[in-house]
Amino acid sequence: MLTYLINGISLGSVYAIIALGYTMVYGIAKMLNFAHGDVIMVGGYMAFCATSYLGWPAVPSVLFSVFVCTILGIVIEKLAYKPLRNATSLAVLITAIGVSYFLQNAALLIWTSNPKAFPNLVNFPGITIGSAQVSSVALVTIIACIVIMVALTLFTGKTKMGKAMRAVSEDKGAAQLMGINVNGTISLTFAIGSGLAAIAGVLLCSAYPTLMPTTGSMPGIKAFTAAVFGGIGSIPGAMLGGILLGIIEIYAKAYISTQLSDAIVFAVLIIVLIVKPTGLLGKKIKEKV
Numbered sequence: 001m002l003t004y005l006i007n008g009i010s011l012g013s014v015y016a017i018i019a020l021g022y023t024m025v026y027g028i029a030k031m032l033n034f035a036h037g038d039v040i041m042v043g044g045y046m047a048f049c050a051t052s053y054l055g056w057p058a059v060p061s062v063l064f065s066v067f068v069c070t071i072l073g074i075v076i077e078k079l080a081y082k083p084l085r086n087a088t089s090l091a092v093l094i095t096a097i098g099v100s101y102f103l104q105n106a107a108l109l110i111w112t113s114n115p116k117a118f119p120n121l122v123n124f125p126g127i128t129i130g131s132a133q134v135s136s137v138a139l140v141t142i143i144a145c146i147v148i149m150v151a152l153t154l155f156t157g158k159t160k161m162g163k164a165m166r167a168v169s170e171d172k173g174a175a176q177l178m179g180i181n182v183n184g185t186i187s188l189t190f191a192i193g194s195g196l197a198a199i200a201g202v203l204l205c206s207a208y209p210t211l212m213p214t215t216g217s218m219p220g221i222k223a224f225t226a227a228v229f230g231g232i233g234s235i236p237g238a239m240l241g242g243i244l245l246g247i248i249e250i251y252a253k254a255y256i257s258t259q260l261s262d263a264i265v266f267a268v269l270i271i272v273l274i275v276k277p278t279g280l281l282g283k284k285i286k287e288k289v
Helices: 002-029 036-052 058-084 089-111 136-158 160-170 172-177 182-207 217-230 235-255 261-275
Strands: 127-129 132-134
Touching (some): 002 136, 002 160, 002 217, 058 182, 136 160, 136 182, 136 235, 172 182, 182 217, 217 235, 217 261, 235 261
């Protein structure tokens, strides 16, 4: 029982880190970056190449992965999303799907469809809590999620750039009139979100050590579900939604059905949204007419 809970929190922490990227981009740029899941896959491949081909140790490999994905996030925003700043939501959605397929097929051409065995980047022993054995990967994942959550909360609440992000989120036009660089702020948001995706990719592949071009697809969808579950646009909501989703998924696999676990996760989301359409911690936004 306790083992399932810890495994659920660990998996949910990965979903939460990915969901933070979704919720930041939506909260500030008001767009859904459905290519975010494939940035996870790129992050996993970058860490894999750094360790397997270059022989780098774990920390430099993870930093290299974060660096590449951060640059990739900025490039995607500049090339794919910036020209559509005033376009309809449908145009942005179709572009995001196009970017997602482009990244998947590029990975397919470079690394082929053969699954890669992801190296073990966490080499210290786990700990025992009661009757449950907590693996080193689960421990690192949970700690990373807490640290990232606290850091993002402090960044958005205390720093000048974080306050600029909040201002852009409230009203882009007013923020621009106040001298805030809206385009630069949105680019920074994509950079942070993509860097978090790289960390999530490394943690996900460490827990489930198989890497292929479609690795980020389902975790990306589930993380988006977690962001909506918790209240998209809310940083604490993304963390809460991710962890609850991970716990529900693990318990569903353990006690109901492995095949039906994904369906149960999405069914819970539907029920929550029927009861509370804004998500668990989301706030209803009043629009002026």
